[in-house]
Amino acid sequence: MILRTENIVKQYANHLALDNVSIEVPQASIYGLLGPNGAGKTTLIRIINQITAPDSGKVYFDGHKLQETDVYSIGYLPEERGLYKKMKVGEQAMYFARLKGLTKHDAEKSLRKWFEKFEIQAWWNKKVEELSKGMAQKVQFIVTILHNPKLLIFDEPFSGFDPINVNLLKTEILNLKKQGSTIIFSTHNMASVEEICDYITLINKSKNVLSGQIDEIRHNYGDNVFEIDYRGETDKLMENIGNNYQVLDSGEQKFFRKIKVKAITKETGNALISRIIKDAEIINFNEIIPSMNDIFIKIVEDDK
Ligand code: ADP
Numbered sequence: 001m002i003l004r005t006e007n008i009v010k011q012y013a014n015h016l017a018l019d020n021v022s023i024e025v026p027q028a029s030i031y032g033l034l035g036p037n038g039a040g041k042t043t044l045i046r047i048i049n050q051i052t053a054p055d056s057g058k059v060y061f062d063g064h065k066l067q068e069t070d071v072y073s074i075g076y077l078p079e080e081r082g083l084y085k086k087m088k089v090g091e092q093a094m095y096f097a098r099l100k101g102l103t104k105h106d107a108e109k110s111l112r113k114w115f116e117k118f119e120i121q122a123w124w125n126k127k128v129e130e131l132s133k134g135m136a137q138k139v140q141f142i143v144t145i146l147h148n149p150k151l152l153i154f155d156e157p158f159s160g161f162d163p164i165n166v167n168l169l170k171t172e173i174l175n176l177k178k179q180g181s182t183i184i185f186s187t188h189n190m191a192s193v194e195e196i197c198d199y200i201t202l203i204n205k206s207k208n209v210l211s212g213q214i215d216e217i218r219h220n221y222g223d224n225v226f227e228i229d230y231r232g233e234t235d236k237l238m239e240n241i242g243n244n245y246q247v248l249d250s251g252e253q254k255f256f257r258k259i260k261v262k263a264i265t266k267e268t269g270n271a272l273i274s275r276i277i278k279d280a281e282i283i284n285f286n287e288i289i290p291s292m293n294d295i296f297i298k299i300v301e302d303d304k
Pocket residue numbers: 012013015017035036037038039040041042043044
């Protein structure tokens with residue numbers, strides 16, 4: 001585990017922002033922090049970054065209790081980003097890189113490489129105030145990852161980006177993982193979660209309501225629903241399936257039939273296949289696995 005929080009509690013004047021939140025983030029993974037607005041995600045991120053202190057609970061980083069010097073090993077991209085408007089982009093990026101401890105030579109070399117990669121070389125001498133939100137975000141992203149921190153934390157990294165730049169960012173996040181960094185990011189964008197996260201925690205109303213490996217979670221929330229395309233007699237198929245299944249939908253295509261069934265008591269896909277294969281030719285067989293979006297909505301709605 002590169003990061004572990006243990007029973008974090010944070011109380012603001014009249015609001016309990018985090019209620020006993022524990023998370024475990026494995027090394028070299030991409031970890032999504034999900035939850036509706038106001039759930040407590042940013043508060044947790046700020047605690048990990050030592051911007052604010054918890055009332056109780058502990059944070060462990062890389063095998064030891066989180067300490068001040070760990071800020072050099074953690075890169076943080078906050079949602080509310082501050083660049084100095086009057087400074088030039090390159091100058092500003094150099095300033096941040098030097099703050100992170102890079103020499104002038106290394107900072108410039110590395111920044112030039114990244115500016116090229118993100119195709120923003122032409123902005124080096126422009127003033128920050130000339131940048132659009134997305135452009136400024138790119139610069140901040142570069143500055144955050146430049147010193148190769150072990151842990152990267154991005155608060156809503158995809159907001160304000162068009163789909164092309166979202167992809168660029170996703171690719172870079174995956175590259176960073178390949179190189180051994182661990183990435184935690186908060187988001188409302190569930191598609192990005194399914195695409196790149198290995199683990200998630202869902203925070204709702206200040207509590208950790210769901211944590212784990214993403215495929216495992218999706219499977220666990222499966223409703224035992226299967227979709228089958230087949231050739232054969234429907235009556236025969238129904239007879240073979242038996243009465244443990246409820247038919248949710250069925251239809252005729254030109255060359256095959258479709259049926260969607262739900263197992264009333266849990267059965268594996270294999271068990272169902274063995275029932276129907278006797279008298280039908282299976283063209284397609286799918287277990288319907290809920291999306292993270294469905295799971296998010298279900299949990300948050302049920303918890304109202
Ligand atoms: P999220 O990032 O999940 O949207 P936040 O962690 O920003 O949620 O906020 C959680 C709750 O704590 C919100 O109700 C917010 O209003 C409150 N909160 C956050 N920061 C402060 C603060 N400095 N003082 C008082 N309340 C705060």
